[in-house]
Amino acid sequence: MNSGRIFGMALLGAVLGTAAIGAAQAADPPLKVGLLEDVSGDLAFMGMPKLHGSQLAVEEINKSGGILGRQIELIHLDPQGDNARYQEFGRRLLNRDKVDVLIGGITSASREALRPIVDRTSTPYFYTNQYEGGVCDASMVSMGAVPEQQFSTLIPWMVQKFGKKVYVIAADYNFGQISAEWNRKIMKDLGGEVVGEEFIPLGVSQFAQTIQNIQKAKPDWLLTINVGAAQDSFFEQAAAANLNLPMGSSIKVMLGFEHKRFKPPALNNMHATANWFEEIDTPEANDFKKRWHAKFPDELYINDMGYNAYNALYMYKALVEKAKSTKLEDMRKVIATGDACIDAPEGKVCIDPKSQHTSHRMRLISVGPKHEVTVEKDYGTIQPYWLGEIGCDLTKKNDKDQYTPSHLPSKS
Amino acid sequence: MSAELFSLFYQFADVFAFLILSAAGLAIVFGMMGVINMAHGEFIMCGAYVTVGLVNLGVPLPIAQILAALTAGIIGMIVELLIVRRFYKRPLDSLLATWGLSLIVTQSMLLIVGSAVRGIGTPEGSFAIGGYTFSTYRLVLFGCAVAVLAGLYIIFMKTRFGVIARATMQNAAMAKALGARTGRIYSISFGIGTALAGLCGALYAPTMTLIPTMGATFVVESFVTVVIGGANVLLGTAPAAVFLAMIRMALNASYGQIIGQIGMLFAVILIIRVLPEGLSSVLVRRGR
Numbered sequence: 001m002n003s004g005r006i007f008g009m010a011l012l013g014a015v016l017g018t019a020a021i022g023a024a025q026a027a028d029p030p031l032k033v034g035l036l037e038d039v040s041g042d043l044a045f046m047g048m049p050k051l052h053g054s055q056l057a058v059e060e061i062n063k064s065g066g067i068l069g070r071q072i073e074l075i076h077l078d079p080q081g082d083n084a085r086y087q088e089f090g091r092r093l094l095n096r097d098k099v100d101v102l103i104g105g106i107t108s109a110s111r112e113a114l115r116p117i118v119d120r121t122s123t124p125y126f127y128t129n130q131y132e133g134g135v136c137d138a139s140m141v142s143m144g145a146v147p148e149q150q151f152s153t154l155i156p157w158m159v160q161k162f163g164k165k166v167y168v169i170a171a172d173y174n175f176g177q178i179s180a181e182w183n184r185k186i187m188k189d190l191g192g193e194v195v196g197e198e199f200i201p202l203g204v205s206q207f208a209q210t211i212q213n214i215q216k217a218k219p220d221w222l223l224t225i226n227v228g229a230a231q232d233s234f235f236e237q238a239a240a241a242n243l244n245l246p247m248g249s250s251i252k253v254m255l256g257f258e259h260k261r262f263k264p265p266a267l268n269n270m271h272a273t274a275n276w277f278e279e280i281d282t283p284e285a286n287d288f289k290k291r292w293h294a295k296f297p298d299e300l301y302i303n304d305m306g307y308n309a310y311n312a313l314y315m316y317k318a319l320v321e322k323a324k325s326t327k328l329e330d331m332r333k334v335i336a337t338g339d340a341c342i343d344a345p346e347g348k349v350c351i352d353p354k355s356q357h358t359s360h361r362m363r364l365i366s367v368g369p370k371h372e373v374t375v376e377k378d379y380g381t382i383q384p385y386w387l388g389e390i391g392c393d394l395t396k397k398n399d400k401d402q403y404t405p406s407h408l409p410s411k412s
Numbered sequence: 413m414s415a416e417l418f419s420l421f422y423q424f425a426d427v428f429a430f431l432i433l434s435a436a437g438l439a440i441v442f443g444m445m446g447v448i449n450m451a452h453g454e455f456i457m458c459g460a461y462v463t464v465g466l467v468n469l470g471v472p473l474p475i476a477q478i479l480a481a482l483t484a485g486i487i488g489m490i491v492e493l494l495i496v497r498r499f500y501k502r503p504l505d506s507l508l509a510t511w512g513l514s515l516i517v518t519q520s521m522l523l524i525v526g527s528a529v530r531g532i533g534t535p536e537g538s539f540a541i542g543g544y545t546f547s548t549y550r551l552v553l554f555g556c557a558v559a560v561l562a563g564l565y566i567i568f569m570k571t572r573f574g575v576i577a578r579a580t581m582q583n584a585a586m587a588k589a590l591g592a593r594t595g596r597i598y599s600i601s602f603g604i605g606t607a608l609a610g611l612c613g614a615l616y617a618p619t620m621t622l623i624p625t626m627g628a629t630f631v632v633e634s635f636v637t638v639v640i641g642g643a644n645v646l647l648g649t650a651p652a653a654v655f656l657a658m659i660r661m662a663l664n665a666s667y668g669q670i671i672g673q674i675g676m677l678f679a680v681i682l683i684i685r686v687l688p689e690g691l692s693s694v695l696v697r698r699g700r
Binding site for chain 1: 672
């Protein structure tokens with residue numbers, strides 16, 4: 001009997017001990033990562049890889065011990081491409097769920113809708129798309145490529161190879177308008193000529209008139225910064241009308257994988273500068289692609305936004321672990337040292353202290369008649385230098401503004 | 413000069429075809445039955461997806477397109493039987509019911525088929541006039557739009573079904589009293605309407621990106637055409653499409669797509685302000 005009682009006590013002790021260990025773990029709650037990505041609506045085909053990239057990174061980080069020993073809890077909401085929902089869900093994640101970091105947004109319109117809400121909190125926000133550049137805001141870290149990495153490489157190359165006359169087709173919202181402004185500035189510096197610019201309302205899918213306007217203007221090449229599934233119909237219709245002009249873009253191929261969605265040769269002769277495209281053939285990139293496709297076998301294409309979304313979580317991990325804190329101000333102290341770097345599948349990328357944008361290894365790619373992708377030129381690592389040059393310095397002053405070539409910081 | 417003239421015609425034909433093909437189905441369902449079918453865009457999407465699916469299975473494009481239109485028509489008749497029929501006396505509720513259907517279908521397609529489907533490519537063929545090159549397929553679309561109008565004219569003006577259908581439209585109770593099976597008339601009319609929506613999707617499928625929400629790109633144009641056209645398909649929708657196509661073509665050519673779209677919608681506001689019953693109210697009155 002006695003031995004039985006002792007055994008019972010031991011068992012009780014063991015149970016309590018386990019409970020105590022459980023309690024110790026519960027005292028270290030998971031880090032909450034708020035994610036806003038469209039997985040329904042018009043941009044779902046681009047947003048889906050962003051969700052997948054985030055899920056893959058969270059799974060990998062959790063398996064290897066989390067961040068500072070804490071697991072990550074991913075809270076994803078689907079704003080369905082609606083900017084008002086971005087704001088509503090953004091408030092919900094920041095104020096109710098009290099997330100430690102907010103990630104996401106596809107269009108520049110959704111980012112600008114979110115930014116004022118993020119700015120009222122002390123939560124860091126990661127924007128993971130390539131975009132038109134210029135946001136100088138201490139709350140935001142930009143993981144994607146910007147015009148000095150994409151347009152300052154692509155446009156001179158296109159001018160040299162195809163000629164000085166360009167026609168621009170752009171989506172009619174802040175991304176398209178500001179990207180077109182960048183093109184005007186760079187073309188002017190190169191002595192080129194913008195023979196036409198057409199801004200297209202989102203959702204427009206018929207381009208017969210645009211195609212004729214282009215033929216009337218007789219450009220040497222086209223800059224296509226049209227956005228969304230409806231506007232992408234341009235490529236099919238231009239090919240059917242035998243327009244046959246070289247094209248350049250900052251968002252085609254690696255972002256919208258039009259070369260996978262359209263039947264060849266609709267995307268023939270398209271050129272783009274990218275920090276990531278699935279056809280990159282390096283050991284690190286191949287390893288990354290293998291892990292991705294193992295988890296998501298049905299993925300049509302790993303696009304650059306999905307890749308940047310994956311990197312964002314690793315960058316967040318690096319910042320938190322170096323700062324030994326999840327507070328934005330402590331993380332920004334790490335960024336200010338210039339030592340906020342990770343080894344990404346494209347190579348080493350670092351956050352620039354002045355602008356909080358990311359350096360990237362840029363390559364110029366072209367699409368052939370069978371939609372095969374070729375690397376035309378490797379630019380190596382390019383810093384996001386433009387904001388720093390025009391006077392944005394987040395280590396000294398938080399402007400909370402977006403600058404463009406025609407809207408520069410006032411000199412004070 | 414002749415190149416410029418042809419270009420004007422081609423652009424007009426292109427916008428006209430888009431308006432007629434996207435609006436015809438909606439106009440029939442609205443004109444015949446007074447039902448505003450908010451799932452119209454989803455029947456267009458259905459036509460497009462069936463076409464691409466069949467072409468990928470090796471079916472020749474024109475046959476795939478006809479089968480896609482028939483599929484949309486049959487699904488439409490099933491939807492009429494299960495849902496729309498219950499709402500004939502409650503037009504506002506039918507609007508809500510079809511809208512709900514539209515949301516369910518879009519989201520289900522996203523979950524089942526995925527967010528994007530690879531396109532099939534436009535049938536080859538282009539020709540050059542002056543400095544311009546044109547896609548032959550766009551003229552085929554124009555031909556189809558004219559054929560749809562001619563077909564509707566024959567069905568509704570020259571057949572026995574058409575006579576009974578028009579009688580049902582004017583006074584359903586009296587038609588029923590005279591022995592017309594109005595329930596079947598409604599079912600067939602709804603089927604014709606959704607088959608035309610499916611045909612629109614089938615015809616535009618090769619020229620577009622296929623995503624579950626693609627119907628939405630047709631919906632604005634189809635609704636404004638029906639709204640300013642009024643309840644009569646032949647005397648309303650067709651003149652409305654001619655009128656809107658002229659405005660849009662002229663503005664697109666001179667000022668680009670943004671002004672083209674703004675101008676078209678502005679014209680719509682003006683017309684419904686002056687003619688609340690739509691263009692057909694004037695034309696039908698003249699005809700009497």
